[in-house]
Amino acid sequence: MTEPAAHPSAPGAAPASAARQTGLLLAVSTVIFALRPAREAATSSPGLWLPLVRRIRPPYEGQWALPGGPLGLDEDLEAAAARTLRATTALAPNYLEQLYAFGTLDRAPEATNAAPGATDRVVSIVYWALVNADEVTQSSEHSAGDENVAWFSVDDLPDLAFDHDVIIEYALWRLRNKVEYSRIAHAFLGDTFTLAELREVHEAVLGRSLDPANFRRQIESSNAIVPTGKRVTGTSYRPPKLYRYNQAVDPVDRGPLPRKPKP
Structure with missing residues (x-):
């Protein structure tokens, strides 16, 4: 065939x-x-x-x-x-x-x-x-x-x-x-995540290491993620903050096309 x-x-x-x-x-x-x-x-x-x-x-x-x-x-x-x-x-x-x-x-x-x-x-x-x-x-x-x-x-x-x-x-x-301008990395993560986990996704996709401080500044200024007000539990030292993606942004930009239900 x-x-x-x-x-x-x-x-x-x-x-x-x-x-x-x-x-x-x-x-x-x-x-x-x-x-x-x-x-x-x-x-x-x-x-x-x-x-x-x-x-x-x-x-x-x-x-x-x-x-x-x-x-x-x-x-x-x-x-x-x-x-x-x-x-x-x-x-x-x-x-x-x-x-x-x-x-x-x-x-x-x-x-x-x-x-x-x-x-x-x-x-x-x-x-x-x-x-x-x-x-x-x-x-x-x-x-x-x-x-x-x-x-x-x-x-x-x-x-x-x-x-x-x-x-x-x-x-x-x-x-x-x-990955650098959309919330597409969300598909690799859970509903909530730390900045370190998000950076790890970006590094895996891009194939290179990212400076943690620069990454934090860029992500926090993008309005793509929002803090949940919670922190990771079960850690012994300064538990990191948990974030979630801004739900106002769809992972797939379909423009004016309607989103179809899953078949």
Whole structure:
């Protein structure tokens, strides 16, 4: 088949009718980021990880790919992205944000349709989201024993099918730009957090250390977070303050578009 359905044995397979015109197939893919410590050092600083699925049929059989699948004729784009993600990884993020459309002419050169020798052009609409530790745990339990689903550090990715390396690189660029001006880091944290925990998220996303004093000044002047009036309990020395994000700001800027309920 084509780029979609990296793990077609999972439940929730694509609808029988795909959004296809002659020579054109529309697909959806998802890039999901989570913060996880390195496997070899559970106490180390966290880094960015993402789930991949192994393709079990040509083209690129045996290679890893982003979760995805063909768009059904009766599906919204976001609903299709949520369906394929849930079927392969059991992840169901609170939001999915459209990242970009990828459609270079040679991105799926081996894809063929029913006509012998004819080549499909595959256009993928890619969505992305961030998930927290609890969601990662749920996904890992779902895929336990399934060698075709695994989490990888963004710093140590395997060879990927199609142009999925380009997609991930673009998603990382978007995330690193967005974390400095939006409340997107909230997805990695609980409802309340310390400034040190928030700084740790920013450092993991940006891939560099941040000066604690400068970070505090920048964050407190941004009005992105507000103090809760509470402090961390159970510490023996000067417990740090707890903060929460300003709820007036949505993690996904949809402009005038209405927010759709989760499928």
